[in-house]
Structures are given as structure tokens and as C-alpha cells.
Amino acid sequence: MDPFITLTGIAAPLDRSNVDTDAIIPKQFLRKIERAGFGKHLFHEWRYADYDGLKENPDFILNKEPYRKATILLARDNFGCGSSREHAPWALYDFGFRCIIAPSFADIFYNNCINNGILLVRLKADEVDELFAIAAFGASGRIAVDLEKQVVAAAGKKYSFSIDPFQKECLLKGLNQIGWTLQFGDNIEAFEKKLAVEKPWLA
Amino acid sequence: MAKTMYEKIWDAHLVHEDKETVSVIYVDRQLVHEVTSPQAFEGLRISGRKVRCPNKTFATMDHNVPTRSKDLALASETSRRQMEQLKKNCDEFGVRCFDFMDDDQGVVHIIGPEMGLTQPGMVIVCGDSHTATHGAFGALAFGIGTSEVEHVMVTQTLQQKRSPTMLISVDGELQPGVTSKDVILYIIGQIGTAGATGYVVEYAGSVIRDMSMEGRMTVCNMSIEAGARAGMVAPDDTTFTYLQGRDFAPKGDNWVKAVSYWKTLKSDPDAKFDKVIKINAGDIAPQVTWGTSPGQVTSVAGEVPSPDSFEDPVARKAAQGALNYMGLKSGVKITDIPIDVVFIGSCTNGRIEDLRAAAMVIKGKKVAPSVQALVVPGSNRVKRQAEKEGLDKIFVAAGCEWRHAGCSMCLAMNDDQLKPGQRCAATSNRNFEGRQGPGGRTHLVSPETAAASSVTGRLTDIRIFLANNK
Structure with a gap:
């Protein structure tokens, strides 16, 4: 597992609550017996206009510049709810996401992300609102995350977050x-x- | 000090305790299925490790299996490959596999209990979020990811932090036509889909006490839909009677010892829970979900709500999105919503009691011509038992399709899928967008409500249906 220490990147705002793992990676892609290659199917039903994933849906955030290169995902309450499929963090990681910021996350999904080196940051709903506004500026609205200091920084403002000390150590060391x-x-x-x-x- | 049932089971499984950071707890049973295990077995192969306790590890095939006939050729190539891989992995690592052709194959959360693999006081895990089902026996059971599946295979333990506890007490009398499914849907509607996130929930109260094991399993099964880590019910005589004599249940002296231990598991009378929720059973009507999250649920006698009725802007937006996806307008009566498909089955409602209840409603009637009704037993044993009781004949005479055991249209990984725009009354557990097939629209209901709806061709109030069909 790759360590997570600091990250500065483009943040893609996904403005929906209760995003479930079926939406993150639909069932038809769970038949693979390998861990790799799930990124192209991430958010399949929202991201593509057709079942086969040949035609992009231009309205979906990850199909817009500069969010195709996002490394941070901004989300709403209860992100990652539903199925325990670890294919969800595999798909997020494979796409390029290393950090997700939301007011709350589902329990199993949280552990699955930590086990794959993805940092999940819980911030207050109004703080997440502010980050959504900043992320709307795209490449000029980059967000910086420092796990050691437990701080998210954007547009001159700092947001501190808490994390379980053991999970922090696992991420910092790629344990x-x-x-x-x-x-x-x-x-x-x-x-x-x-x-x-x-x-x-x-x- | 007084302890909750969860705390007793937790303490009895500590291999290493660190209250500040993380503890290591022992796992008594790991259940395995074909979708979330291949990468874990591959991890063992890469690291040259073994399954530490093959005798505590059991596998089956359920998510991908075809249900039209016992023929693997009906499965897609990728599905077949995944099932063949599970068999290969189990053979290589010495794990018992109830494979596609095995007499005891079925949905993992159905076969565990019915074979007595699930027992009170155990820690049970599976790479599947509906593992909480097994909590109905007074076990600590929860879903894990594939990395954790591998972790349990190697160490027979898991890294865990002690969870906060929640007591949900359901007391009073259920109205006729109100089932365990309605109870859990109502609870989720009350506390929300993240209402129990991180908690281990104990269900208690006279209504839970009076439920059969099947009913308790339905309740615990959907704990995850309220975000809970696990759901459990204290073991009692109902539990012991259900278990005694089952294949893997303790026998002889061990049975006596086990039962006397199991009787100590219930929460102490003065045990403290971090949160207590009281539900009045009389308030619960038959429930129907109208949206794309299990918490978007209402009484069958109600209407599709208006997004404006939600104060929270995030919930309002979610409701609007859900209505768009579901093709519903606010103010429409639930019982005026026509359906195309009925799905009776899944780890939530695919047990014998569920099929009996559905058969009772549909007996002597006909499925509406516009409706396709699938009845999918949760396991081969459930199927055989149902056939012994003649339930299959009742379903077939009514015009239902009588299928083979599997997860089927609950998650639509096999070819049992809704077509885009089709609307389904389903006894399963998730109404997420696309869950039952891309573009499919799901209304979660009880087996009784599903059966009645298949006859009328629209979502139906079972209470009125029964009164009109005496």
C-alpha cells in the first residue's frame, strides 16, 4: 500500500448525498477476479450515456475539465453506503482519487478506503459547503491535505480534521x-x- | 459491571486489546462467496500464506448463479469464470464449498443459519454487507471488505475498534398485515439511512421477542441500511429450538454446554446503551419505499411526498433526484402506482416463512397479465421444503416463475434484471438507482405486499387486499 502523507490537487465536487457503492461501481463490473482496472467503470451509470460506456455523459463532473485529473473527491453525507464491495475504493483509486472529503461516510466503506491508502476526511457540513464553492473554480481552486498535521487548506483557509491515530499511522506508513x-x-x-x-x- | 450483549461477545473475543487505538478480535466463522473473495485468495497465493482455519471457513456461490435452471452454461462467461475460480480456490486452500451443484447451495446468509453454521455468541464475518443477518442469533456479525477477508483468512482475526451501542426497542402490538420487513423499513425511515452509522444495534422489545428466527433475520439483515455495523437479537428459546439438530450445531454434551453459555449472553438489565430508540409497534403500517434510498419510505396508505416537505436542503435535493429517477410525481397515492415486475426472494425475504406468507396471499389467484412475478428461494433447502409443502404449485398456478436459489434480482448480477424504466415491487433490501438493472425502479416491500401487488398489478395495501379476498 502506498503511504499517504500530503496531497495537493484538483477536487471534483459530487453534489449528492447517500452515494452508494452500487453507484460507485455497478455490479456488472464485479465479475473480475483481479484488483486492477476498475477506474474506467467508476460511476459508470452517471458517467456514460450508454450501457457499454462508449459515450460520455458531458454533464457529469468527471467528464469536465479539469476534473478529469481530480485527485480529491468532495462528497455529501453518508458517502459509500450500501454494499461492502471493495471494488468501490479500487475503482476510486484506479481513477486517481487519493482523498475524499465529506460530512460523513458509511462504516465498511471507510475501512475499505483506509486499507487501500485512500484518506477519508470528515468535515462539518458548512465547511464542506465552502470547499464545494472553492472546487467550482477548478484548477485555481486546488485543495491541499496534510495528514500529519490533520489539516485541509484551500483559498487561504484551514480546516482541521480528526482521524483515528492507528488509521493515521497506517496511512502515513502505508502499513x-x-x-x-x-x-x-x-x-x-x-x-x-x-x-x-x-x-x-x-x- | 453491567454489560450489553455486544460487550460480552466483544470481551470474549479479544486477542489483543488497546482501548486507545485498535484491538484484535477473534473470528469464529468466515463465510465466503464468489464475488468478494477471488482477490483475497490471490493475495494468499502471492504472499505464500494459507487459510489459518479452513474448518471455520465456508463458501458458496450465490451472487452470480443463474436461477432459470441448474445450468452453468446460462451464466455469462465472466460469471462462470468467477464461480469456477471460487471452486478452484476452495479446493486449493481446503475450504468447504457449497458450489452451484451442491444440494446445500444458496444465498450465503440463508445457508449459514439453516445449516447451523450461525450460532449465538460467535463473531461471524463475510465479504458482504448483509452479514448482519446472522446477528438474529445473538452473534456479532458484520460485513467486511476483501482486504479484511484476506486478513481473516490469514490470522482468523480482525482489527477492530469497539463500537458504540444502540438499543432499538419495539413494543406493543403489530397490526394485522404488518411484518418484520415493515418493522425494519419503518425503523430505517425513522432514524435515517445513516441513523445508526458506526453503532452496533440490539433489537429488543416484545415485538422482536415474539418474532420467529426468520422474522428476526429479516430485521437484522437490513441493519446496514440504517448504517449500522451490526444488528443483533438476544438468543432465547426460539433461537435454541431453531438451532437444535442442525448440521453444524453443537451435539450431545457440547449442546448442553453451549446452551448454558448462550443463556448468559443477553444484555444485563442495567446495561447502558449509548443510544436508545423506542418504537411503538401500533404506529407501523405496511411500508413501501418511494425513492432510491431505503430511508425514503412511507406507509402503503400514504402518498409520494413532495420534496418541499423536507426541511434539510440536502434531503430535499435527494428527494427531487429520487422522484425524477423513479418517474413519480408528489401527491400520487402509493396504491395508484402500477408495477411491471414482482421479485420475491433475497437474503432479506427468501426464507421458507417468507415463501409461505407470499403463497398464502396468492393462493387461488392470478398474477396480473401485465406483471412478471419471480419467486426465487433463498437456498436449495428452502426450495425443497417449499416443494414438499406444495408452495411451488401455488406460485406456478398463479402465474409466477418458480426459480432456483440465488441472489437473483436483488442485485441483478446474473441475467435476472429489470429493463430500463420497469418498476418492481421487491422483497429485497436496496432500492438504489440501477440496483435491479440499469434504469430499473425498485419499491421495497414485504413478501405479503409483493404477492398482493402481483395480483392487482399495482402497489397494494395488504390489509385491504385481505379484507376484500376473505
Whole structure:
């Protein structure tokens, strides 16, 4: 996993609440058995005018300049709700997004993003409103994110955000979570031995 | 100190505890399906790791399977490849797979409980957001992503932070025609689709107590639609009676030991929840969603709301967008909305009790000529049981299509899909844009409401339907 330290980039404003993972990556693209190549199907039904994805919908934000090159996504409440499909963060990452800013995120989606090196920033709804206004300026409305300092900066203003310290460390170091857990290998073995004695039906 | 059921199960599964950052909890059961596992197995292959506990890991095929007939040739090439890959992966890593041709194949959240793989006090995970279904047994069950699936395969644990707790108590008497599906849709309508985000919800109260295991599963199943991490119900005699004798349930001495442990799991009377919500059962009418989010729901006796009735500008905009997508005008009576398709099935309402309820409503009647009605059992076992009871004959005589087990039109990954603009009364769990097929329009309802609507050809108040068809 690539570390996330700082990022300055174009932010694409996606002005909808309750954006679900079916919308982020529709089911017909979940049949792949690889992790790569989901970016071109991101937001498929909104992004393309036809089922096969050959014709772009010119009104969709990611089909407008300069947002095709956006690395930050601005969103509304409850972003990423619904299905647990990790294909959603894979598609966002593959498109180029490294950070999503919204007032709130769905729970499973949040963890899936952290596990893929995407920083999710929760800000107050009125702060997100301000960023939407700034992002409307496109390339001149770039947003800077500093994870170490936990600050988003745009148009001369700073917005601080909170994040779980462990998840922060995982992102800053690009930590492999399985490797981290395996340091507790002895605890796991001890737990299983105890289980066999106390709850043999679970052993 | 008094503890909630969640806290008891949490404490019993701690492998490593760090209250400040993250803890590591043990996983008793991992359920696997073909869509969210291939990249996890591939991760094992790349890192040269094994599945730590193959005996605690069970797989099935459900999302992609064709339901018209037991013929893999009906699946698209990519679907078939994904299913074949699951079989290959399970063989390679020693995981039991209830594959497409297995007698016990079915929707992962249906077969876990029916085979007794789901038990009280367990931590159960699956790469699927409807894993909360298993919480109906007093298990801590939740959906995870594919990276976490791999993490559990390797370590049999998960990194977790302790969640805040919410008690949702439903008391009083349900009106006739009001089902467990209506209860959970009503709850989501009350608290919102993000109303329980991050919480572990315990459902309690006389209404939940009186529900069958099937009803409790329907309620817990849709916890995620309120944003909850998990939903659970305290195990009781209903739970134990359901479990006893099932394939993987404890036997003999172990059964006795297990039951006495399970009886200790219920929340202590003075346990503190971070949030408490009380619902009066008498307030709940049969529910129908009108929008593209499960929280956009109303009474079947109601009307399509006006976006202007929402104070919050974001909700107003969402309602306007939903009405545009759904092709609905505000003020239209719900029961005046015609439908094209009825889907009865899914991990929410694909169990035997759901099929019995739908069959009872439709028995001796005919599906409206303009309606296509699909009945898709949640598992092969449900299908066999239904056929033993003659339910299939009732459905077929009424003009329904009697299908094979699978997720089918709940998420439309196979060829069971709505065409653009088609409107469906569905017993599934999500009315998202395009969920049942690009451009398809979904109204979430109970099996009874779905069955009645298939006969009248429009969304129907089951209470009036039953009164008119005595």
C-alpha cells in the first residue's frame, strides 16, 4: 500500500448525498477476479450515456475539465453506503482519487478506503459547503491535505480534521495490516487453546 | 459491571486489546462467496500464506448463479469464470464449498443459519454487507471488505475498534398485515439511512421477542441500511429450538454446554446503551419505499411526498433526484402506482416463512397479465421444503416463475434484471438507482405486499387486499 502523507490537487465536487457503492461501481463490473482496472467503470451509470460506456455523459463532473485529473473527491453525507464491495475504493483509486472529503461516510466503506491508502476526511457540513464553492473554480481552486498535521487548506483557509491515530499511522506508513496483526501470533494461538477448553464446540 | 450483549461477545473475543487505538478480535466463522473473495485468495497465493482455519471457513456461490435452471452454461462467461475460480480456490486452500451443484447451495446468509453454521455468541464475518443477518442469533456479525477477508483468512482475526451501542426497542402490538420487513423499513425511515452509522444495534422489545428466527433475520439483515455495523437479537428459546439438530450445531454434551453459555449472553438489565430508540409497534403500517434510498419510505396508505416537505436542503435535493429517477410525481397515492415486475426472494425475504406468507396471499389467484412475478428461494433447502409443502404449485398456478436459489434480482448480477424504466415491487433490501438493472425502479416491500401487488398489478395495501379476498 502506498503511504499517504500530503496531497495537493484538483477536487471534483459530487453534489449528492447517500452515494452508494452500487453507484460507485455497478455490479456488472464485479465479475473480475483481479484488483486492477476498475477506474474506467467508476460511476459508470452517471458517467456514460450508454450501457457499454462508449459515450460520455458531458454533464457529469468527471467528464469536465479539469476534473478529469481530480485527485480529491468532495462528497455529501453518508458517502459509500450500501454494499461492502471493495471494488468501490479500487475503482476510486484506479481513477486517481487519493482523498475524499465529506460530512460523513458509511462504516465498511471507510475501512475499505483506509486499507487501500485512500484518506477519508470528515468535515462539518458548512465547511464542506465552502470547499464545494472553492472546487467550482477548478484548477485555481486546488485543495491541499496534510495528514500529519490533520489539516485541509484551500483559498487561504484551514480546516482541521480528526482521524483515528492507528488509521493515521497506517496511512502515513502505508502499513501492511496483516503483517501488523501477525505480531500477535502468540496471542492468537493462546486464544485458540483456551477456546478448545472453554468452548469446545467453537474450536 | 453491567454489560450489553455486544460487550460480552466483544470481551470474549479479544486477542489483543488497546482501548486507545485498535484491538484484535477473534473470528469464529468466515463465510465466503464468489464475488468478494477471488482477490483475497490471490493475495494468499502471492504472499505464500494459507487459510489459518479452513474448518471455520465456508463458501458458496450465490451472487452470480443463474436461477432459470441448474445450468452453468446460462451464466455469462465472466460469471462462470468467477464461480469456477471460487471452486478452484476452495479446493486449493481446503475450504468447504457449497458450489452451484451442491444440494446445500444458496444465498450465503440463508445457508449459514439453516445449516447451523450461525450460532449465538460467535463473531461471524463475510465479504458482504448483509452479514448482519446472522446477528438474529445473538452473534456479532458484520460485513467486511476483501482486504479484511484476506486478513481473516490469514490470522482468523480482525482489527477492530469497539463500537458504540444502540438499543432499538419495539413494543406493543403489530397490526394485522404488518411484518418484520415493515418493522425494519419503518425503523430505517425513522432514524435515517445513516441513523445508526458506526453503532452496533440490539433489537429488543416484545415485538422482536415474539418474532420467529426468520422474522428476526429479516430485521437484522437490513441493519446496514440504517448504517449500522451490526444488528443483533438476544438468543432465547426460539433461537435454541431453531438451532437444535442442525448440521453444524453443537451435539450431545457440547449442546448442553453451549446452551448454558448462550443463556448468559443477553444484555444485563442495567446495561447502558449509548443510544436508545423506542418504537411503538401500533404506529407501523405496511411500508413501501418511494425513492432510491431505503430511508425514503412511507406507509402503503400514504402518498409520494413532495420534496418541499423536507426541511434539510440536502434531503430535499435527494428527494427531487429520487422522484425524477423513479418517474413519480408528489401527491400520487402509493396504491395508484402500477408495477411491471414482482421479485420475491433475497437474503432479506427468501426464507421458507417468507415463501409461505407470499403463497398464502396468492393462493387461488392470478398474477396480473401485465406483471412478471419471480419467486426465487433463498437456498436449495428452502426450495425443497417449499416443494414438499406444495408452495411451488401455488406460485406456478398463479402465474409466477418458480426459480432456483440465488441472489437473483436483488442485485441483478446474473441475467435476472429489470429493463430500463420497469418498476418492481421487491422483497429485497436496496432500492438504489440501477440496483435491479440499469434504469430499473425498485419499491421495497414485504413478501405479503409483493404477492398482493402481483395480483392487482399495482402497489397494494395488504390489509385491504385481505379484507376484500376473505
